[in-house]
Amino acid sequence: MTPVAPTDEMSSFEAVNWFFDQSARRLGINEELQELMRHPWRELTVSIPVRLDNGKVKVFTGYRVQHNGARGPYKGGIRYHPKAELDEVRALASLMTWKTAVANIPFGGAKGGVVCDPGSLSQSELNRLTRRYIQNIAHVLGATRDIPAPDLGTNAQTMAWMMDAYGQLHGYTPGIVTGKPVELGGSYGREAAPGRGLVYCLEEWASLTHFPIQGTKVVVQGFGQVGSWAARLIGDLGCIVVGISDINGGIYNPRGLNVQDVLAYSLSHGSVVGFANADAVGGTELLELPCDILIPAAVENVIRADNARRIKAKVVAEAANHPTTPAADLVLQERGIVLIPDILVNAGGVVVSYFEWAQNIQEFRWDEDRVNQELAVFMKQATQGVVETAKRDNISYREAAFSIGISRVARAIELRGFV
Ligand code: NAD
Numbered sequence: 087m088t089p090v091a092p093t094d095e096m097s098s099f100e101a102v103n104w105f106f107d108q109s110a111r112r113l114g115i116n117e118e119l120q121e122l123m124r125h126p127w128r129e130l131t132v133s134i135p136v137r138l139d140n141g142k143v144k145v146f147t148g149y150r151v152q153h154n155g156a157r158g159p160y161k162g163g164i165r166y167h168p169k170a171e172l173d174e175v176r177a178l179a180s181l182m183t184w185k186t187a188v189a190n191i192p193f194g195g196a197k198g199g200v201v202c203d204p205g206s207l208s209q210s211e212l213n214r215l216t217r218r219y220i221q222n223i224a225h226v227l228g229a230t231r232d233i234p235a236p237d238l239g240t241n242a243q244t245m246a247w248m249m250d251a252y253g254q255l256h257g258y259t260p261g262i263v264t265g266k267p268v269e270l271g272g273s274y275g276r277e278a279a280p281g282r283g284l285v286y287c288l289e290e291w292a293s294l295t296h297f298p299i300q301g302t303k304v305v306v307q308g309f310g311q312v313g314s315w316a317a318r319l320i321g322d323l324g325c326i327v328v329g330i331s332d333i334n335g336g337i338y339n340p341r342g343l344n345v346q347d348v349l350a351y352s353l354s355h356g357s358v359v360g361f362a363n364a365d366a367v368g369g370t371e372l373l374e375l376p377c378d379i380l381i382p383a384a385v386e387n388v389i390r391a392d393n394a395r396r397i398k399a400k401v402v403a404e405a406a407n408h409p410t411t412p413a414a415d416l417v418l419q420e421r422g423i424v425l426i427p428d429i430l431v432n433a434g435g436v437v438v439s440y441f442e443w444a445q446n447i448q449e450f451r452w453d454e455d456r457v458n459q460e461l462a463v464f465m466k467q468a469t470q471g472v473v474e475t476a477k478r479d480n481i482s483y484r485e486a487a488f489s490i491g492i493s494r495v496a497r498a499i500e501l502r503g504f505v
Pocket residue numbers: 236237238239280307308309310311312313331332333334369383384385386405406407432433435436
């Protein structure tokens with residue numbers, strides 16, 4: 087394929103494939119194999135009729151995209167979002183393929199989505215929606231076929247409903263989903279895992295590159311499962327969180343925010359906005375605040391070619407999935423801003439999902455210390471691989487991470503002998 091110059095107007099799937107193509111070309115992967123790795127292996131779109139509390143029936147649309155299963159069962163979260171769409175789900179499924187390969191866990195990549203606004207549905211409506219969605223996609227799921235997990239708008243409760251709906255069809259199968267409540271076979275440490283994994287990754291990267299991380303100022307966009315844990319745990323590295331935002335806006339204090347207090351405030355008020363001892367900042371402005379490390383932990387495509395020129399951080403650690411467009415990625419590179427990519431930084435979530443699945447299969451439980459210790463091992467090894475590859479081949483960390491992921495998937499396809 088002829089390389090095209092990236093733009094912010096690319097769709098999400100085009101953007102992920104732009105990164106894929108860049109690395110696959112450099113690795114010299116043959117065109118036929120590239121084609122097989124670029125496209126999802128299976129896509130399913132389903133209609134989900136749900137009786138609402140007011141007695142009316144509403145038909146929702148749901149997706150499950152299985153991008154690549156060469157290295158193991160398909161694995162990836164399910165998001166409930168009003169703007170969930172097939173192209174985005176494809177992009178996220180593809181990222182899962184490269185992420186599980188970079189983390190070196192025995193899974194392929196998948197993603198799912200339901201077009202809905204979970205905030206406007208009651209718990210019983212969400213329960214019915216979830217059950218019907220799982221019934222409609224159950225024939226492509228399985229603990230050795232495809233294992234969903236939470237993502238934006240879904241949580242441990244959603245996973246409990248999914249496990250129950252699948253169990254009604256196939257019998258008790260805790261390994262069918264990860265991110266479940268601990269009482270139903272969930273793993274200790276799963277909720278904190280993407281944030282904790284980010285901290286292990288940054289710690290290893292700083293040590294390998296001699297980056298003085300102690301005392302650095304951090305801004306976190308998004309204060310949900312990933313962002314709130316990243317903000318809570320990054321203090322362990324001696325970092326100071328100076329800015330935090332959620333969908334309603336942001337707060338900034340250059341002397342540092344007390345993250346536990348922000349969390350308590352956000353839980354009682356439904357947002358970080360209005361927190362005392364901080365200035366109010368807009369969501370867009372937050373990304374451009376003076377800081378050392380910027381952690382986008384909310385949604386995709388927030389760092390674009392135009393605002394990338396105004397980012398003041400020295401390091402961008404992508405906790406969200408594809409928060410940076412390929413055009414912005416080039417701008418950050420030109421400006422010498424270090425970018426540590428999503429498929430490495432936020433892999434902690436799927437690594438602990440792997441531990442949960444493995445514990446479910448063995449009908450055994452690890453304590454939280456063991457989960458965290460094993461997570462540290464996986465995150466540090468993955469970080470070392472990316473840093474070493476980037477240095478050896480004189481490429482960006484993103485290109486290095488994609489190269490490692492693509493090489494592992496290509497090798498698995500070759501060994502299986504199905505092309
Ligand atoms: P979440 O729903 O728990 O939290 C999302 C947060 O982002 C909320 O605080 C929300 O208010 C905020 N937000 C939404 N839109 C925003 C905007 N435009 N500007 C600023 N803030 C905004 O979701 P999450 O599970 O924390 O996921 C966040 C990101 O991390 C997503 O990209 C997701 O795909 C990715 N991720 C999640 C996991 C996981 O296990 N949950 C693992 C890896 C990656």
